[in-house]
Amino acid sequence: MIDVKDLFEKDFKKKEVTISGWIRNHRKQKEFGFIDFNDGTYFKNLQIVYDNELSNFDEIQKLHIGSAITVTGLITESVGSGQDIEMQLKSYVLEGDCPEDYPIQPKRHTREFLREQAYLRMRTNLFGAVFRVRSVAAYAIHKFFQDNGYVYFHSPIITAADAEGAGEMFQVTTLDLDRVAKNGEVDYSKDFFGKKASLTVSGQLQAETFALAYKKTYTFGPTFRAENSNTKTHACEFWMIEPEIAFCDLNEDMEIMESMLKFVVNFVLEKCPKEMDFFDKFVEKGLLDRLHKLVKRKVTRIDHKDVIDILKKAPVKWEFEPVYGGDIAREHEKYITEYFDGPVFIKNWPKDIKAFYMKQNDDGKTVAAVDLEVPGAGELMGGSQREENYDKLLNRIKELGMKPEDFDWYLNLRKFGGCAHSGFGMGFERLLIYLTGVDNIRDVIPFPRTPGNCDY
Amino acid sequence: MIDVKDLFEKDFKKKEVTISGWIRNHRKQKEFGFIDFNDGTYFKNLQIVYDNELSNFDEIQKLHIGSAITVTGLITESVGSGQDIEMQLKSYVLEGDCPEDYPIQPKRHTREFLREQAYLRMRTNLFGAVFRVRSVAAYAIHKFFQDNGYVYFHSPIITAADAEGAGEMFQVTTLDLDRVAKNGEVDYSKDFFGKKASLTVSGQLQAETFALAYKKTYTFGPTFRAENSNTKTHACEFWMIEPEIAFCDLNEDMEIMESMLKFVVNFVLEKCPKEMDFFDKFVEKGLLDRLHKLVKRKVTRIDHKDVIDILKKAPVKWEFEPVYGGDIAREHEKYITEYFDGPVFIKNWPKDIKAFYMKQNDDGKTVAAVDLEVPGAGELMGGSQREENYDKLLNRIKELGMKPEDFDWYLNLRKFGGCAHSGFGMGFERLLIYLTGVDNIRDVIPFPRTPGNCDY
Numbered sequence: 075m076i077d078v079k080d081l082f083e084k085d086f087k088k089k090e091v092t093i094s095g096w097i098r099n100h101r102k103q104k105e106f107g108f109i110d111f112n113d114g115t116y117f118k119n120l121q122i123v124y125d126n127e128l129s130n131f132d133e134i135q136k137l138h139i140g141s142a143i144t145v146t147g148l149i150t151e152s153v154g155s156g157q158d159i160e161m162q163l164k165s166y167v168l169e170g171d172c173p174e175d176y177p178i179q180p181k182r183h184t185r186e187f188l189r190e191q192a193y194l195r196m197r198t199n200l201f202g203a204v205f206r207v208r209s210v211a212a213y214a215i216h217k218f219f220q221d222n223g224y225v226y227f228h229s230p231i232i233t234a235a236d237a238e239g240a241g242e243m244f245q246v247t248t249l250d251l252d253r254v255a256k257n258g259e260v261d262y263s264k265d266f267f268g269k270k271a272s273l274t275v276s277g278q279l280q281a282e283t284f285a286l287a288y289k290k291t292y293t294f295g296p297t298f299r300a301e302n303s304n305t306k307t308h309a310c311e312f313w314m315i316e317p318e319i320a321f322c323d324l325n326e327d328m329e330i331m332e333s334m335l336k337f338v339v340n341f342v343l344e345k346c347p348k349e350m351d352f353f354d355k356f357v358e359k360g361l362l363d364r365l366h367k368l369v370k371r372k373v374t375r376i377d378h379k380d381v382i383d384i385l386k387k388a389p390v391k392w393e394f395e396p397v398y399g400g401d402i403a404r405e406h407e408k409y410i411t412e413y414f415d416g417p418v419f420i421k422n423w424p425k426d427i428k429a430f431y432m433k434q435n436d437d438g439k440t441v442a443a444v445d446l447e448v449p450g451a452g453e454l455m456g457g458s459q460r461e462e463n464y465d466k467l468l469n470r471i472k473e474l475g476m477k478p479e480d481f482d483w484y485l486n487l488r489k490f491g492g493c494a495h496s497g498f499g500m501g502f503e504r505l506l507i508y509l510t511g512v513d514n515i516r517d518v519i520p521f522p523r524t525p526g527n528c529d530y
Numbered sequence: 531m532i533d534v535k536d537l538f539e540k541d542f543k544k545k546e547v548t549i550s551g552w553i554r555n556h557r558k559q560k561e562f563g564f565i566d567f568n569d570g571t572y573f574k575n576l577q578i579v580y581d582n583e584l585s586n587f588d589e590i591q592k593l594h595i596g597s598a599i600t601v602t603g604l605i606t607e608s609v610g611s612g613q614d615i616e617m618q619l620k621s622y623v624l625e626g627d628c629p630e631d632y633p634i635q636p637k638r639h640t641r642e643f644l645r646e647q648a649y650l651r652m653r654t655n656l657f658g659a660v661f662r663v664r665s666v667a668a669y670a671i672h673k674f675f676q677d678n679g680y681v682y683f684h685s686p687i688i689t690a691a692d693a694e695g696a697g698e699m700f701q702v703t704t705l706d707l708d709r710v711a712k713n714g715e716v717d718y719s720k721d722f723f724g725k726k727a728s729l730t731v732s733g734q735l736q737a738e739t740f741a742l743a744y745k746k747t748y749t750f751g752p753t754f755r756a757e758n759s760n761t762k763t764h765a766c767e768f769w770m771i772e773p774e775i776a777f778c779d780l781n782e783d784m785e786i787m788e789s790m791l792k793f794v795v796n797f798v799l800e801k802c803p804k805e806m807d808f809f810d811k812f813v814e815k816g817l818l819d820r821l822h823k824l825v826k827r828k829v830t831r832i833d834h835k836d837v838i839d840i841l842k843k844a845p846v847k848w849e850f851e852p853v854y855g856g857d858i859a860r861e862h863e864k865y866i867t868e869y870f871d872g873p874v875f876i877k878n879w880p881k882d883i884k885a886f887y888m889k890q891n892d893d894g895k896t897v898a899a900v901d902l903e904v905p906g907a908g909e910l911m912g913g914s915q916r917e918e919n920y921d922k923l924l925n926r927i928k929e930l931g932m933k934p935e936d937f938d939w940y941l942n943l944r945k946f947g948g949c950a951h952s953g954f955g956m957g958f959e960r961l962l963i964y965l966t967g968v969d970n971i972r973d974v975i976p977f978p979r980t981p982g983n984c985d986y
Contacts, residue, residue, distance in 0.1 A: 114744035142949035288570035493598035528723035
């Protein structure tokens with residue numbers, strides 16, 4: 075089976091080919107007609123030309139937009155501008171008709187309308203491009219890590235642990251809720267796992283077990299937050315990449331974060347040039363410039379406290395006042411990436427606003443954590459060196475009121491050949507927002523799950 | 531950072547290198563000692579030799595098994611047999627000690643014991659090899675589909691649909707179960723999605739939306755069955771690969787199934803030769819022969835009814851009598867793969883024992899479905915052409931007592947440029963059992979979930 079992609083990328087001129095795909099548009103004139111044909115393998119349509127010398131001309135003119143057809147014809151150099159090849163139709167077979175009330179017509183549809191037609195929206199230019207980039211970027215991530223000797227690890231999805239020690243989790247159960255209501259009590263000994271279970275919020279703790287065996291590991295899987303927030307950047311089901319590396323400190327961690335990001339950006343630019351041009355023209359002007367700049371330059375590295383210095387000196391009236399011991403708000407992220415004209419690693423954060431497993435620095439106040447802030451998408455990755463000292467980790471767990479017995483095996487990793495190790499997490503959809511300029515997370519997930527929405 | 535893999539695969543002889551890893555074994559003699567060193571990047575240990583000319587000889591001799599160390603030394607040709615290089619130690623740094631009660635000692639541990647040490651078991655030869663093959667096989671699957679122009683699609687994990695129209699599902703909820711018990715009623719309007727939601731059992735129906743836009747798509751993600759069975763082949767959380775192809779009939783589907791399997795087997799044989807040798811020697815004698823045979827030969831294709839013919843004629847006393855309209859039992863699978871001395875595609879199954887979405891053949895009795903049976907692992911893949919006829923699909927849904935309104939969008943795919951399309955599903959763990967000879971699914975999943983077990 076020949077793909078339209080092959081026709082554009084290899085030399086098929088003067089050859090007769092048979093291909094299958096769908097009619098994106100159909101312009102009819104008295105003596106000839108043009109079909110915009112797309113089989114989903116290539117961003118551009120193939121123009122198919124036919125004229126009234128074909129005996130079934132009238133029948134062809136009745137072909138509907140959206141129909142599936144198999145066509146045979148000669149590939150020729152296009153006479154029109156803007157495309158180098160077209161097909162001179164010889165014959166066709168109608169594989170599947172499409173009625174005229176087909177929702178995806180060759181006109182501009184709003185993203186809101188298309189969100190309601192999620193099962194068809196990948197047939198449009200915009201979403202066709204978004205979900206191809208999603209696929210290619212996912213592969214780029216695997217390729218980067220596999221080429222560099224990382225072991226891909228499937229972290230468990232159902233878990234009885236809570237990695238972050240916080241966060242709203244979805245409960246997973248086989249208890250009959252109607253019976254729970256009737257009986258007036260919840261008996262977890264009768265649940266599938268004999269105890270309360272939830273959907274994972276992170277695979278990091280488990281990934282550390284692999285890092286301390288294989289030296290280099292990464293996860294790439296779905297994670298879940300039952301957060302009841304309806305913003306452009308929140309989905310309750312999203313995919314995360316979580317690499318973890320032994321014998322690696324925070325500086326080396328940042329090197330890996332930076333190399334991975336640059337590799338993925340280059341790979342997508344190379345494999346999806348048409349899609350990226352489209353985003354640059356119709357979604358975010360300047361997107362390509364921004365990405366090319368990232369790839370060429372070294373990412374700035376700066377301590378959290380020095381960021382606060384800059385923010386405090388900035389001639390800006392902040393909504394949230396910058397504080398040395400505090401978090402960095404969205405407005406600060408934006409300012410600091412503009413200040414340095416590109417992505418910024420902010421490192422050595424106040425320990426009280428970061429997770430329990432992060433390595434405590436000698437100052438007693440900060441942890442060896444880093445966030446990568448990027449223009450447009452905000453915080454793209456977060457990483458840290460992990461606390462490798464058994465006693466310090468145990469104390470921190472106690473300090474935060476968590477139960478040490480819940481972290482038995484995690485603490486043991488520090489006892490049995492534990493060593494300096496670091497890792498990071500990247501929300502895959504954040505990356506896609508950064509890569510495409512599409513700013514709503516609902517538009518980079520095929521079938522997004524948000525509060526009240528669980529269609530398909 | 532240099533990997534041990536590099537030392538074995540590139541030329542480092544007579545060079546001084548610094549590497550980090552763990553002590554797998556330590557044999558001490560009066561005037562010298564040997565450390566089996568492994569950093570997780572390579573199956574084989576690197577032997578490190580030291581003698582009492584080193585000023586800290588006594589200190590080195592105290593190094594514990596399991597400890598993390600960084601060593602500097604000269605790479606030389608090994609004088610001993612069985613390995614081509616070793617390291618002459620110059621200096622070391624102890625990165626992380628390991629007490630003598632470390633559970634992973636250099637001796638034979640049972641798989642049952644190691645299952646209870648799941649967070650450490652990847653440090654052994656067997657599980658180190660299993661989970662590296664898992665990683666490499668996952669990558670091979672992505673590589674096969676990406677190189678062939680497929681779009682990788684993340685099917686939703688939380689779903690309000692039930693793809694199989696059957697099967698035990700896990701419920702996902704944010705309702706407070708204690709409150710449900712107290713209130714005596716379940717109010718799904720207050721649940722996170724405003725309705726009952728579950729974990730997906732298959733991404734196929736959603737994958738069809740992508741196939742009818744991109745022509746070629748595949749999913750690779752976790753799926754769930756809340757089946758209360760404690761067998762060697764059941765886990766309730768497992769990863770599935772579900773490709774779906776438009777303009778593709780059952781014959782082409784089988785071609786793709788066969789090409790993919792052969793590609794993955796070849797890739798793993800090429801990238802993990804040491805691991806595969808180990809499985810062949812210590813897990814399943816004849817494994818390599820079996821895999822090489824698969825790669826070389828065309829897979830047999832035979833209709834379900836002809837399989838029943840063969841089974842009926844077989845000089846065997848069956849536990850389950852073979853029936854023309856019935857399923858193929860495990861003993862039949864075994865017989866038929868032995869009969870043909872290799873994998874077998876069994877096609878055109880009785881429609882009553884197969885899923886509603888499978889294409890009804892003209893005989894009115896069978897559907898265009900296929901199972902791939904392989905020696906050792908039984909049913910490795912199952913596929914079918916999908917029913918593309920709107921009315922036939924609708925009738926089948928009604929016949930089976932399912933609600934057409936639950937399949938609105940799925941039926942619409944047949945209306946809007948629907949066309950012949952096919953796909954298949956492969957359980958990733960089944961593939962790993964086939965590739966490694968390890969016969970218990972609990973031993974090919976890092977942290978398996980089975981009834982009553984949800985540790986880590």
